[in-house]
Amino acid sequence: MDIEDTLLMIPGPVKVAPRVLRAMSRPMISHRSGDFSAIYSDCCALLRPFFETANDVVIMTGSGTVGMDAAVASTIGHDDKIVTISNGKFGERFAEIGERYGQVVPVKFDWGTPFDLEKVEAAVEGGAKAVAMVHNETSVGLTNPAKEVGEIARKHDALFIVDGISSIGGNEFQTDKWGIDIAITGSQKALAVPPGLAVVSVSPRAEERFLSKSGSYYADLKAHLKSARKSQAQTPFTPAVSLFFALQEALHMAEEEGFAARRARTAQQAESVREAAKALGIDLFPRVNQHSHYSNTVTAMKMPEGVSDDKLRGGMKKRGVIVSGGQDLIKGKIFRIGTSGADTGPGGQDRLLRRWSGGGEPGAIQIIFFQPPGLNRHD
Amino acid sequence: MDIEDTLLMIPGPVKVAPRVLRAMSRPMISHRSGDFSAIYSDCCALLRPFFETANDVVIMTGSGTVGMDAAVASTIGHDDKIVTISNGKFGERFAEIGERYGQVVPVKFDWGTPFDLEKVEAAVEGGAKAVAMVHNETSVGLTNPAKEVGEIARKHDALFIVDGISSIGGNEFQTDKWGIDIAITGSQKALAVPPGLAVVSVSPRAEERFLSKSGSYYADLKAHLKSARKSQAQTPFTPAVSLFFALQEALHMAEEEGFAARRARTAQQAESVREAAKALGIDLFPRVNQHSHYSNTVTAMKMPEGVSDDKLRGGMKKRGVIVSGGQDLIKGKIFRIGTSGADTGPGGQDRLLRRWSGGGEPGAIQIIFFQPPGLNRHD
Numbered sequence: 152m153d154i155e156d157t158l159l160m161i162p163g164p165v166k167v168a169p170r171v172l173r174a175m176s177r178p179m180i181s182h183r184s185g186d187f188s189a190i191y192s193d194c195c196a197l198l199r200p201f202f203e204t205a206n207d208v209v210i211m212t213g214s215g216t217v218g219m220d221a222a223v224a225s226t227i228g229h230d231d232k233i234v235t236i237s238n239g240k241f242g243e244r245f246a247e248i249g250e251r252y253g254q255v256v257p258v259k260f261d262w263g264t265p266f267d268l269e270k271v272e273a274a275v276e277g278g279a280k281a282v283a284m285v286h287n288e289t290s291v292g293l294t295n296p297a298k299e300v301g302e303i304a305r306k307h308d309a310l311f312i313v314d315g316i317s318s319i320g321g322n323e324f325q326t327d328k329w330g331i332d333i334a335i336t337g338s339q340k341a342l343a344v345p346p347g348l349a350v351v352s353v354s355p356r357a358e359e360r361f362l363s364k365s366g367s368y369y370a371d372l373k374a375h376l377k378s379a380r381k382s383q384a385q386t387p388f389t390p391a392v393s394l395f396f397a398l399q400e401a402l403h404m405a406e407e408e409g410f411a412a413r414r415a416r417t418a419q420q421a422e423s424v425r426e427a428a429k430a431l432g433i434d435l436f437p438r439v440n441q442h443s444h445y446s447n448t449v450t451a452m453k454m455p456e457g458v459s460d461d462k463l464r465g466g467m468k469k470r471g472v473i474v475s476g477g478q479d480l481i482k483g484k485i486f487r488i489g490t491s492g493a494d495t496g497p498g499g500q501d502r503l504l505r506r507w508s509g510g511g512e513p514g515a516i517q518i519i520f521f522q523p524p525g526l527n528r529h530d
Numbered sequence: 531m532d533i534e535d536t537l538l539m540i541p542g543p544v545k546v547a548p549r550v551l552r553a554m555s556r557p558m559i560s561h562r563s564g565d566f567s568a569i570y571s572d573c574c575a576l577l578r579p580f581f582e583t584a585n586d587v588v589i590m591t592g593s594g595t596v597g598m599d600a601a602v603a604s605t606i607g608h609d610d611k612i613v614t615i616s617n618g619k620f621g622e623r624f625a626e627i628g629e630r631y632g633q634v635v636p637v638k639f640d641w642g643t644p645f646d647l648e649k650v651e652a653a654v655e656g657g658a659k660a661v662a663m664v665h666n667e668t669s670v671g672l673t674n675p676a677k678e679v680g681e682i683a684r685k686h687d688a689l690f691i692v693d694g695i696s697s698i699g700g701n702e703f704q705t706d707k708w709g710i711d712i713a714i715t716g717s718q719k720a721l722a723v724p725p726g727l728a729v730v731s732v733s734p735r736a737e738e739r740f741l742s743k744s745g746s747y748y749a750d751l752k753a754h755l756k757s758a759r760k761s762q763a764q765t766p767f768t769p770a771v772s773l774f775f776a777l778q779e780a781l782h783m784a785e786e787e788g789f790a791a792r793r794a795r796t797a798q799q800a801e802s803v804r805e806a807a808k809a810l811g812i813d814l815f816p817r818v819n820q821h822s823h824y825s826n827t828v829t830a831m832k833m834p835e836g837v838s839d840d841k842l843r844g845g846m847k848k849r850g851v852i853v854s855g856g857q858d859l860i861k862g863k864i865f866r867i868g869t870s871g872a873d874t875g876p877g878g879q880d881r882l883l884r885r886w887s888g889g890g891e892p893g894a895i896q897i898i899f900f901q902p903p904g905l906n907r908h909d
Contacts, residue, residue, distance in 0.1 A: 175555055178536075178546065178551070180536075180538070181852055346591070346768045367599070367603070370746065391593075393773070
């Protein structure tokens with residue numbers, strides 16, 4: 152199999168458009184040049200509306216996790232308390248990060264189940280410098296109630312930190328309206344850039360409460376803001392210049408599609424996956440309620456009875472479609488299909504339908520993606 | 531000016547070969563796939579001889595600084611002492627990093643002057659868990675005595691951490707023979723890959739003395755080693771996949787040239803720059819002695835009297851040649867020419883000579899790079 156000729160439908164990294172790959176492969180330039188500064192500034196100008204924020208944003212070189220790390224390390228000192236809410240792998244990561252720098256008050260829910268907001272408020276009432284949560288829990292396909300938790304954080308004067316890595320640009324995400332002091336995304340999700348950049352927005356309120364020095368040298372929001380605010384925007388350490396080329400191109404591509412249009416398309420694709428699952432008798436994994444919804448960027452489904460992860464994902468892979476399995480404690484029990492990123496066009500959809508129209512490998516399952524709900528795939 | 535059509539001669543990022551740019555622009559793959567693991571393993575197999583080490587190496591997503599941060603954060607706890615030796619910007623960075631995690635014993639020398647090894651030993655004798663130094667001080671163009679400091683560290687049973695970011699692959703650098711427990715490089719120097727990856731080698735001795743948990747969540751060598759040692763090599767957080775594509779190609783390119791041949795070529799190019807400076811009456815910036823040498827990867831020269839940084843580097847830029855200025859306290863007082871990276875071939879050299887053969891802009895200086903010492907450029 153040509154590993155390059157696949158339909159990559161994992162929650163991220165997502166497929167990167169050829170025009171973005173071409174932009175990325177431009178010859179190297181100095182990271183201390185006006186040319187680089189202009190790219191950085193252009194990216195930030197587009198990232199603010201992408202985040203729906205008037206706050207400053209910084210771009211860090213690293214995975215999305217470096218942004219989560221920077222948010223916590225820059226605000227939580229040894230004696231500071233941080234409430235971390237989790238119902239999946241990445242919520243738990245916030246607790247692990249918090250433990251490196253300060254005092255963690257964990258509020259844990261079973262993977263894939265909604266937050267109990269009363270339990271959250273009870274924890275925050277106890278006093279905390281910050282509350283951290285994941286908006287879109289990639290590991291379980293559930294979108295958590297950021298707006299509601301934001302209200303609790305504000306009521307108790309805590310900073311509000313939100314991992315929006317697999318969410319911003321794919322799901323609805325209103326940084327300022329929801330009172331998010333520090334929001335984080337990664338380049339490899341809805342932005343549809345290769346992984347390696349984290350974007351972090353920082354409110355003035357967060358900045359006022361920064362530690363004098365971040366607990367981490369590299370993951371330091373104050374240092375990144377200081378460099379970004381120079382008359383010519385810079386980064387404190389040598390940035391991944393090629394990924395900035397890619398990010399700039401991808402942001403212009405997203406702006407051309409329209410940020411709202413991209414979210415609507417992502418929602419429609421996820422709806423198609425959910426409809427297909429329903430038609431095939433496959434159960435969705437997460438439990439939802441009035442505040443917690445099926446994610447539009449990643450759909451997590453229970454592995455059908457009698458079908459192994461190997462058979463299902465292996466069969467799909469043979470047909471050139473790459474999807475994700477479960478992580479950690481739900482490994483082998485679920486599989487996940489990502490619907491985030493740039494528009495791969497009808498070509499991509501047709502290709503997928505062709506691959507799946509001929510009947511599955513033994514044990515594999517035909518799933519009809521991208522088809523408007525209610526329509527037969529042969530219509 | 532076409533910013534892509536320049537001769538990039540800064541200490542890094544360096545020019546990236548077209549075949550590496552093409553490899554980098556391959557379509558995205560899953561970072562949890564066997565395909566990615568194979569690339570990671572292939573890179574490590576080539577990086578060990580590149581570092582001249584039998585130790586394990588890990589590849590981190592971030593600038594070279596994340597590797598320095600990881601080395602210190604993984605070994606130095608709150609009450610641990612680290613001796614940091616500095617004679618330039620990056621040596622001072624080790625002290626700044628050390629202050630975030632433990633107790634720093636700084637041994638400071640004037641920028642661009644050699645280490646006094648007796649002062650180093652006096653500091654280490656006082657007891658320290660680690661000694662950290664920069665092998666090639668990029669900011670001043672000086673190669674520091676790693677072998678000699680390594681002997682001091684070993685004698686006093688301290689771990690030896692060396693920033694080899696602008697050195698490994700360009701200067702002679704013998705990780706194991708010099709007793710280096712943790713060596714660090716960045717992708718954008720002698721490897722001639724775009725910036726965004728740090729490579730770190732770790733000795734068993736260092737690993738035995740790791741803290742139970744790194745002081746930084748993201749910059750955590752233990753976590754990176756654990757993931758790299760899985761039956762299929764992985765990274766703990768989503769890696770910059772495209773930069774791994776580039777690194778793999780660049781390592782094969784370096785292996786084809788020969789690691790020793792690349793170092794010899796780099797040395798010859800630096801020698802040409804030094805000869806040209808001498809012929810033009812331009813003084814080299816650093817002071818050298820029997821242990822400390824002019825760098826082969828970056829030549830730092832004093833700004834000629836009456837010539838401003840703007841005039842000199844601005845004039846060069848107009849002619850399509852990008853070089854670096856001084857940093858921090860020697861800004862405007864020196865300029866620096868990088869000679870590291872892949873072989874850009876005689877085309878690059880001819881191009882440079884053509885650009886410089888017609889007489890300089892007012893205030894700019896003709897420098898003849900890449901020409902064997904002693905030969906007239908028209909021979």
